[in-house]
Amino acid sequence: MKNIVFLVIIALVSSSASSKVTYNVTSFGAKGDGNTDSTKAFLSAWSAACNSTKSAVIYVPTGTFLLATAITFAGERCQSSSITIRIYGTLVAPFNYAAIANSGDWIRFHRVNHVTISGGTLDARGGSLWSCKTSGKSCPSGATTLGIYNSKNIVISGLKSINSQMFHILLDACTNARLQGVSISASGASPNTDGIHLISSNGVTILNSKIATGDDCISIGPGNSNLWIQTVACGPGHGIRYALCNILFGCSIGSLGWELDEPGVQNITVTMATFRGTQNGVRIKTWARASHGFVTGALFQHVTMVNVSNPIIIEQRYCPDKNNCPNQVSGVKIKDVVYDDIHGTSATKVAVKLDCSQGNPCSGIRLKDVNLNYVRGNQPAVSSCAYAAGTASGISNPTSCL
Ligand SMILES: *[C@@H]1O[C@H](CO)[C@@H](O)[C@H](O)[C@H]1NC(C)=O
Ligand SMILES: *[C@@H]1O[C@H](CO)[C@@H](O)[C@H](O)[C@H]1NC(C)=O
Ligand SMILES: *[C@@H]1O[C@H](CO)[C@@H](O)[C@H](O)[C@H]1NC(C)=O
Ligand SMILES: *[C@@H]1O[C@H](CO)[C@@H](O)[C@H](O)[C@H]1NC(C)=O
Numbered sequence: 001m002k003n004i005v006f007l008v009i010i011a012l013v014s015s016s017a018s019s020k021v022t023y024n025v026t027s028f029g030a031k032g033d034g035n036t037d038s039t040k041a042f043l044s045a046w047s048a049a050c051n052s053t054k055s056a057v058i059y060v061p062t063g064t065f066l067l068a069t070a071i072t073f074a075g076e077r078c079q080s081s082s083i084t085i086r087i088y089g090t091l092v093a094p095f096n097y098a099a100i101a102n103s104g105d106w107i108r109f110h111r112v113n114h115v116t117i118s119g120g121t122l123d124a125r126g127g128s129l130w131s132c133k134t135s136g137k138s139c140p141s142g143a144t145t146l147g148i149y150n151s152k153n154i155v156i157s158g159l160k161s162i163n164s165q166m167f168h169i170l171l172d173a174c175t176n177a178r179l180q181g182v183s184i185s186a187s188g189a190s191p192n193t194d195g196i197h198l199i200s201s202n203g204v205t206i207l208n209s210k211i212a213t214g215d216d217c218i219s220i221g222p223g224n225s226n227l228w229i230q231t232v233a234c235g236p237g238h239g240i241r242y243a244l245c246n247i248l249f250g251c252s253i254g255s256l257g258w259e260l261d262e263p264g265v266q267n268i269t270v271t272m273a274t275f276r277g278t279q280n281g282v283r284i285k286t287w288a289r290a291s292h293g294f295v296t297g298a299l300f301q302h303v304t305m306v307n308v309s310n311p312i313i314i315e316q317r318y319c320p321d322k323n324n325c326p327n328q329v330s331g332v333k334i335k336d337v338v339y340d341d342i343h344g345t346s347a348t349k350v351a352v353k354l355d356c357s358q359g360n361p362c363s364g365i366r367l368k369d370v371n372l373n374y375v376r377g378n379q380p381a382v383s384s385c386a387y388a389a390g391t392a393s394g395i396s397n398p399t400s401c402l
Pocket of ligand 3: 267269
């Protein structure tokens with residue numbers, strides 16, 4: 001018995017000592033001087049890590065590393081059982097937005113499995129593109145800072161992303177991802193700089209993160225299921241919303257890519273979140289257009305609102321500028337949405353607004369212990385319902401309209 005234990009210990013020690021191999025990006029020519037383009041060096045380090053038959057670590061030391069063009073880390077042919085990218089420094093994009101603005105993503109991972117990105121700062125230096133956009137000139141939509149596609153078993157831990165051109169982090173068609181201790185910030189006046197955007201992903205967990213951007217903190221597009229969002233601080237910005245339309249393919253612009261057959265959103269939990277001075281708190285928004293999409297099973301629990309304009313909102317008549325959807329009703333069915341222990345202050349009188357679809361009314365809405373006060377303390381908050389069915393229990397402030 002003793003011998004067996006001894007052998008097992010030897011095996012564990014030797015396997016942990018020999019099963020990991022580290023690649024330092026500086027050994028591949030990267031320079032943390034802020035000026036030397038390190039794109040090729042990062043790709044070479046990735047290629048070596050990916051070819052390794054062991055678990056690989058890509059080490060990025062302190063310093064400022066310029067990635068002057070868009071970069072893709074492809075995983076299809078990787079042999080390594082896992083790759084950890086341990087970043088101590090900062091990765092920066094060029095100041096001139098044009099270098100990456102038309103590439104979709106600045107840093108892209110495609111078909112990777114068991115990849116961890118830990119620590120570090122990504123600074124896409126989006127300022128010049130925001131100025132272009134706000135000046136009313138015609139400018140590119142911009143690149144997502146970190147886009148991860150068709151991937152599995154992803155961990156993003158302790159990463160900081162600042163000043164993205166567009167979305168900060170995008171997960172598209174990913175399974176089993178964990179984002180923790182992530183910090184995201186961009187000026188409140190920066191257009192479309194969503195914090196984390198999720199599309200068609202399953203089993204994404206977002207924990208202990210801080211997001212303050214010019215747009216949604218977390219936006220959930222079609223096809224997502226089994227999401228768990230816990231202890232996220234949002235604001236200033238626009239708040240967590242559900243956008244049942246894929247804004248990457250043009251529905252924010254108008255007539256492109258509006259799919260009738262959008263996949264639904266299922267089993268979403270948002271717990272212990274704080275919203276501060278945001279426009280929206282927990283929001284489900286659908287376009288007033290025909291759709292087979294749905295939202296089934298969402299739980300919003302233990303949420304603190306501080307001066308939020310629309311703390312609880314379902315908005316199914318969304319049709320900005322009355323463009324392409326006048327007089328249409330949303331086909332998206334919203335069912336089994338629970339709001340449990342939502343408390344704090346509303347910046348507007350209507351603290352709870354459930355504006356559902358005339359053609360496909362909401363059902364199974366449950367309000368439990370909702371306690372929201374209008375910031376102007378001399379007037380009570382109110383709720384407003386249209387085509388919404390469900391129940392209210394426990395504290396009901398404002399008085400429920402269900
Ligand atoms: C990586 O390279 C840098 C610069 O050469 C060096 O300072 C650092 O100690 C190296 N780190 C590791 C883990 O190899
Ligand atoms: C990785 O393997 C591929 C194909 O076997 C090869 O073309 C490439 O040069 C290798 N890269 C490195 C850095 O060894
Ligand atoms: C809902 O998602 C959570 C993870 O967020 C998962 O643990 C749970 O099993 C899912 N529930 C169902 C019914 O699939
Ligand atoms: C609440 O937010 C509004 C804007 O939505 C702002 O004008 C007001 O000063 C804020 N009040 C407090 C107490 O922060």
